[in-house]
Amino acid sequence: MATTPAPSSAKTADGPARSILLDVPFLRLWAGTTASGLATWALPFVLGLAVLHRDLSAAGLGLVLAARTVGFLAAVTVGGVLADRHSRRAVVLWSALxxxxxxxxxxxxxxxxxxxxxxxxxxxxxGQGACRPAFQALTAETVDPGRRQQANAAMTMAVRGSTLAGPALTALLAAFLDVWTLLLGIGLLWLVAALVPGKGRGAVTAADPEAAGPAPRASFRAEFVDGVREARRHPWFLAGLAALVAVIALGYSATSVALPLISRDRYASEWVLAAAMTAYIVGALGGALVIARWRPRSQGWAAFAGLAAYGCAPLSLMLPVHPGVVVAAYAVAGIGIELFNVPWFTATQREVAPDRLARVSSLDFLVSYGLAPVGLALIAPAIDTFGVTPVLGACAAACFLVPAAAALVPTARHFARTAPEERADAC
Known part of the structure; x- marks a missing residue:
């Protein structure tokens, strides 16, 4: 965040702010988020084991995973509206159940x-889709503004740790348990996600008088459109979504398709694939640790620079460089993505009207998860038509240029409609 925080972000009513890791309500929320992340990342691996055991065909696996994605995309917008309409804790409970x-x-x-x-x-x-915007909004209810960046860093570390530990832990358990038992274990993780988080510290109030005015209950569609309208009030948010589209649909998709091919054809080893993906996750964990404490003066510009760093990944795959360069590039991409994600989540919680936060967050998740399959479907034909190097070059350029253009949008410098100095003076 900015270097000049509001007074409430530095101290609590009882003195200096405690570490977020000493906050029991947050730790309960963090445990629930971690459990949901482990369950999310373990399921595809467990279903893959079912294919190996011939309990499920490869075509069946694709159908089941596609159904899960469709369920997520259908529910994420519904969950956003419900989490703004009802208790965020209740939405987490029922979606995780x-x-x-x-x-x-x-x-x-x-x-x-x-x-x-x-x-x-x-x-x-x-269930997964409905709980994501609710978790995001519940974080804002549970954690005071001055510690939200720490909280979001801890949350993203849980997600990245789940990505790293989920498949590995599942593989270890698979040596002792059958697929049926592992699936029941995933259900237990979702029970933890449903039951462990506590209530927020009370209902939040709207960020401005326009949003705070009482109004009769609108239709579901009208409430969703109201969330879109709230998102449009923040040019930096729309610019960030555009940059995410470029990085996810082009950069992420290109590297997901090209890295296995290049690892096999250029380096004749699966080691490069495994090392690069591990380096990306480790880099993301490191980036989350850095941004938990770092408060750049121009928060938005620093975040967009981090997002643009993902371009290093497709760039490293274009030329026959040493495999260590590829691994290092993926580590840089991982660091950069969290230098964007944590301030992005924190700014959304700070700037968006609290009674519309879940709906705006659902738009973020809808773009992030919805466009990835589209990009994956288009990149492979593009590589077959134009060749891997031109496609990677175009995707790397998009990763660098689109976030740079987004940084020029008004309000993007600080991820805020007002400069931090103005907010401090107002306080």
Whole structure:
């Protein structure tokens, strides 16, 4: 965030602000988020084991995972509206319980009914999608403004740690447990996500008088459109979404398709693939540690620079460089992505009207998760048509140029409609 925080961000009513890791309500929320992350990342791996054990065909795996994605995308906007309309804690509870119920249904259909597994996967995806904006809004209710950047860094470390530990832990357990039992274990993780987080510190109030005025209950569609309208009030948010589109749909998709091919054809080893992906996650963990404490003067510009750093990944794949260069480039990309994500989440919680926060967050997740499959579907044909090097070059250029253009948008410098000095004077 900015270097001049509001007075409330430096102290609590009882003195200097405590570390976020000493805050029990936040730790409960963090534990629930971590459990949901582990369950999310473990499911595809467990289903992959089912294919190896011939309990599920490869085509069936693709159908089940596609159903989960469809369920997620369908529910993330619904969850955003519900989390603004009702208690955020209640939305987390019921959405995580839905994902928990899906796990034994998946186990029941394993080797017996692909239709049941597909329906259960859609339910699991819906639970995952509905809880994401609710978790984001519940963080703002649980943590005071001065410690939200620390809280968001801890949250993203949980997500990245789950990405790293989820498959590894699942592989370890698979040596002792069968797929059916592992699916039930995923259900238990979702129960933790449902039951462990506590309530926020009370209902939040709107950020400005326009949003605070009482109004009769609108239709679901009208409330979602109201969230879109709130997002449009913040040019920096729209610019950030555009930059995310470029990096996710082009940069991330290109590297996801090209890295396995280049690891096999250029380096004749799977080591480069594994090392690069591990370096990306480790870099992201390191970036989260840095941004938990670092407060750049121009928060938005620093965040967009971090997002643009993802361009190093496709750039490193264009030329026959030493594999260590590829691994280092992925580490830089991982660091950069969290230098963007944590301030981005924190600014959204600070700037967006609190009673519309979940809906605006749902737009973020809808773009982030919704465009990745589209990019993945288009990149492979593009590589077949134009060749891997031109496609990687175009994607790297987009990763560098689009965030740079987004940084020029008014209000993008500080991720705020007013400069930090003005906010401090107002306080």
């Amino acid at each position: 839905a994902a928990a119920v899906a796990a034994p249904l998946l186990a029941a259909g394993l080797g017996r009914s692909l239709l049941l597994m597909t329906a259960a996967a859609a339910l699991a995806g819906a």
